[in-house]
Amino acid sequence: MSTPHFETEAIRTQIERSQFLEHSSPLYLTSSYIFEDAEDMRASFSEEKERNIYSRFSNPNTSEFVEKIAKMEGAEAGFAFATGMSAVFSSLAALLNAGDHIISARSVFGSTHSLFTKFFPKWNISHSYFKVNEVDSIESLIKPETKIIFAETPTNPGVDIIDLELLGKIAKKHNLILVIDNCFATPYIQNPIKYGADLVIHSATKMIDGQGRVLGGVTVGNADLIREIYLFSRNTGPALSPFNAWVLSKSLETLAVRLEKHSENALKLAEFLESHPNVQHVKYPFLKSHPQYEIAKKQMRLGGNIISFEIKGGIDAGRKFVNSVKMCSRSANLGDTRSIVTHPASTTHSKLSEEDRLEVGITDGLIRTSVGLEHIDDIIEDIKQALS
Numbered sequence: 104m105s106t107p108h109f110e111t112e113a114i115r116t117q118i119e120r121s122q123f124l125e126h127s128s129p130l131y132l133t134s135s136y137i138f139e140d141a142e143d144m145r146a147s148f149s150e151e152k153e154r155n156i157y158s159r160f161s162n163p164n165t166s167e168f169v170e171k172i173a174k175m176e177g178a179e180a181g182f183a184f185a186t187g188m189s190a191v192f193s194s195l196a197a198l199l200n201a202g203d204h205i206i207s208a209r210s211v212f213g214s215t216h217s218l219f220t221k222f223f224p225k226w227n228i229s230h231s232y233f234k235v236n237e238v239d240s241i242e243s244l245i246k247p248e249t250k251i252i253f254a255e256t257p258t259n260p261g262v263d264i265i266d267l268e269l270l271g272k273i274a275k276k277h278n279l280i281l282v283i284d285n286c287f288a289t290p291y292i293q294n295p296i297k298y299g300a301d302l303v304i305h306s307a308t309k310m311i312d313g314q315g316r317v318l319g320g321v322t323v324g325n326a327d328l329i330r331e332i333y334l335f336s337r338n339t340g341p342a343l344s345p346f347n348a349w350v351l352s353k354s355l356e357t358l359a360v361r362l363e364k365h366s367e368n369a370l371k372l373a374e375f376l377e378s379h380p381n382v383q384h385v386k387y388p389f390l391k392s393h394p395q396y397e398i399a400k401k402q403m404r405l406g407g408n409i410i411s412f413e414i415k416g417g418i419d420a421g422r423k424f425v426n427s428v429k430m431c432s433r434s435a436n437l438g439d440t441r442s443i444v445t446h447p448a449s450t451t452h453s454k455l456s457e458e459d460r461l462e463v464g465i466t467d468g469l470i471r472t473s474v475g476l477e478h479i480d481d482i483i484e485d486i487k488q489a490l491s
């Protein structure tokens with residue numbers, strides 16, 4: 104058989120069947136594993152044998168989940184975490200030493216920004232930010248102590264696109280580790296390793312679960328780096344629970360069909376918004392009007408399910424819009440079957456100064472929409488009545 108396609112790997116990558124020959128992968132709720140004898144125990148602990156010892160290190164369900172994501176991303180290895188943030192923190196903490204420096208896009212997930220600005224400085228790890236529209240300045244930020252380039256694309260909540268090929272080239276030229284948070288794109292839409300990323304991180308809480316049930320995270324990439332991340336994590340304990348891994352691995356079986364439909368709905372909603380008189384502008388990667396449309400087309404298979412748009416009328420109009428939706432949920436989450444709207448200026452980013460908000464592309468009337476899997480006509484009808 105030729106190399107299986109994405110959908111086939113997502114469904115047919117399974118841990119070994121037990122004596123019951125179950126069709127769907129069973130759930131292994133066990134904290135530890137038993138040994139045949141003292142020799143088996145010695146060989147297992149010395150890692151001469153690859154096997155499960157304790158579920159903080161590995162578990163059949165987490166292994167299945169990681170194997171799927173690694174195949175989907177074209178990665179050599181991976182490790183699964185309790186949340187997206189534990190994946191970000193543990194992966195970076197495992198690789199960085201006191202005195203090291205990170206270069207990152209300014210538009211990163213809020214907690215990642217807090218990690219860089221509030222917590223890493225405690226260990227003398229510093230960072231420099233570049234703006235998404237100033238990627239040409241990245242090389243000028245490199246210092247002798249720079250170790251990592253970090254970025255998300257598409258960005259949250261601005262839905263800007265950063266050129267992965269360019270980041271890959273810069274990282275390679277200067278021998279830096281390129282880490283991409285690929286959460287907004289999912290492994291179905293974008294594979295940063297193709298462009299030179301060394302590590303790819305996902306919050307599995309979002310589109311990978313896809314149904315708003317469990318938290319999870321995963322890092323995949325270069326085997327040597329994953330080995331360091333594994334050793335750090337096996338001792339510090341951020342491992343994904345077997346139950347959540349089982350849920351997430353099941354979710355991956357439908358990732359491709361879900362993202363096709365999410366993206367189809369999102370494009371239709373984006374086109375509707377673009378034609379609406381109360382909307383100033385719309386940002387969606389696969390709209391021709393997107394400033395980085397060409398780059399999006401190059402590195403993304405689909406536009407994904409996140410749209411940001413600017414309502415005319417500033418903060419008050421944004422707040423009023425969010426109050427006026429009837430079906431769409433008001434929630435800070437994203438990637439659910441249910442469509443979600445948020446108004447970052449009055450919620451998630453309300454603590455930032457206006458200047459800082461603008462720096463990450465959050466204007467007063469900006470609405471972030473996570474387009475769900477309801478019928479598109481019902482989504483448009485709800486957004487339309489809220490806009491009027």
Ligand SMILES: *Cc1c(COP(=O)(O)O)cnc(C)c1O
Binds near residue numbers: 188307319320
């Ligand atoms: C949600 C999110 C995270 C954090 O994931 P959790 O599972 O909530 O810890 C990290 N990065 C991005 C881009 C996210 O959207």
